[in-house]
Amino acid sequence: MKIVHSKSAGDAHYLSKSEKPQISSFKPHWTTGINRRDFIKSSLAVSLLANMAACKPNISSNTNAKDTTKLISDIPTVKIEKYTFSEDQHLDLDAIFMCLFPDDGDGPSANDLNVTTYLEWAMSDERNIDDGDPEFIAKGIGWLNQLSNDNIGKIFREATLKQQNELITETVGSEAGKNWVSILLYYVVEALTLDPFYGGNTNQVGWNWLEHQGGFPHPIQGKTYRDFS
């Protein structure tokens, strides 16, 4: 039996499952072909990942290993209790997000939108955790860095912009890679368009770029979607 979401006359759009890639469609081309959920759960896959991480001395495999407070921006409105990603992963994510949403002279970049910080906050959302996003994103960083190491002998964030674009292009060439980049773009879009209260869209820079007028009143402490969920 499938799950469907339908139209509603005079109504706004609900979050559609189709906005996130279906977990079952995830099949990394550099793994043995098992799907994302199975991959995460599989002890074989875990050991494969451990080996992968062991090959990359600069990349932490422990996502909560360090206090990375200094590396990401403060969000005065929402509090991040516990970081999902390591210091290295924050640096990786910064580079990946800047490639996906660059500083190209037209509108805000991922850094302007505070995407990495927003992602950290979003990873504390139970729905996103249930979707497996924290593990998926963390593992994908490792895979991208492995691909980068294989291709050019250095990790992604140390590559030139041209090399980074080539690496992303190669990544989205596979269904698995496309799903992973799509998930990251999912959070870029949220950081671009959601209320600044949630940590992205700094000073409404996203809305201003899109000439979008946000609604009033804005969410406030104690009246966010998480408070009502």
Place this chain on the structure above:
Amino acid sequence: MKSLKVIKCDVCVVGSGVGGGPVASELAKAGHKVIVLEKGGWFNEQDFKKDEMLGRRRVFRSQLEDERHVLAEPNGDGEFEESTTSQFWGGNIVGGASNFMSAYFHRLKPQDFKLLTTFGAIEGANIADWPISYEDLEPYYTKVENIVGVSGKIVNHPHLEPRSTPDYPYPPLPEHPIANWFDKAANKLGFHPLPMARGILSRKKDNRNPCELSGYCGSYGCHSGAKASSRASLLDDAVKGGNCEVITHAKVYHINTDDKGNAISVNYYDINGEAVEVQAKKIIIACYSIESSRLLLASTSKSHPNGIGNQHNQIGKNLHCCAGGTGHGVFDLDKLPQDKQAELKVRGPFFNRALQDWYTIDDKEAFDKPVKGGTIDFVFDPPSPTSDVMDMRYDDGELLWGSKLKQNIKSKFTQSKDFKFEVFCDWLPTDDCNVTLDHYETDKWGSPVAKVKVGFHQHDLKVAQYIVDKGVEVMKGMGADEAYGNVWSDPTSNLIAGGLRFGNDPKTSALDVNCRVHGTNNLYVSDGSFMPNGGSVTPTFTIYANAFRVADKILETM
């Protein structure tokens, strides 16, 4: 064994939306002790922020994992394909879905009450005249306009329904400049542009403030109290009056009856999952069409072995959604002078235009006899930038990123403006559109969920296409660079009615003329379930009006 907690009152109303609110309010006002049982929580204006995440996460609505429906849709091969969905949950809070309505408040017209007599039978459709006339309901439309607050302006047109008052009690809401473009285009085409009435206050009423014109209406809760939700317009005051108590987080799962078949009480699970019984002299069900049918079907007893009022298998039959379609007019800003660009970019005021020129279609080239037509509403979708941009990550299945993605996003938001219309027609009731209890799926309380079968009649599509084409014509007349439209065959997630048709014959209806369940003397249904057809407009205004009528009929028996 722990004994069941019992509460006693004069009147128990199940559901606090537009069907339940008027009955609770009127009966409490008349001095009766009323208890309203609402499955959701109580939220008010201070909780309703203009936050897209509230809608994206379905906050204030039931979650799929807790409650769902089994949806059986035609697959195009003459069979029905089943899925589970949460799309029909419109608002799991006090006031129900009316908190999140757009509040297009059109009245029905006299011919809607006499569809069979006026237009004749259509093979495969269960069309029936109503047991009441427009004249019977007219005073209640007027009452709704005054009590819950309707704003608008009456202009004469060929399909204007008779009114006992010259105009709406509240003046029209501020209009977007596009409305002027629309009027000129429609007039030039020989159509009759109408200001659309809304269940939204344009000036202060008691404790409710007028619309703040944020542009975030529709699926967003109202921060000012202007939107005529059942909670803001009725229940707030009813509770303050002292005779009405709203019990929240109360999931009603059974209606109990005596040996004569009359209702004596309802059982609900409270917030802790404990069962509670409410005993009342009158019991009124108003849970939204699907759920009201479900509750009656689930309430079996010795006197009602197939569910209450189901002695002739009428419970859950003749459900109807809202047929019609939607269309868009896209205006390229760079082709317009600065002043016109500025007009299109205005955010806040309402479009609020409608066309009803084809409420009856008399066009021999399209139909061999006059047929019931519909309404076109020209409206703004509530802003949802996150959802809009999400869709842009892909272009023909290819993932976009980098500057190309940025350019597309920028272009969509700043280079053009998209205006929308919605067409509303009758979804003809058929034997293939109904509610039953599913044999496999249960909700989190362990009760069988409703199975909603949504077969449609081909006639609906033909009528809808005829009117959608008119909407596209208007958009082109307004100068849209791109104009297009499509008809719906899928069910709308809101605007569903019927399932417990009212009528004089118990063999062909579930409720009597006063919306009392056949075979009982004190069990009523006051939501949209009673409607034999939905009319060619959104049904909320009519549900409100009929609920006030039902309240009067109940009062006559007390």
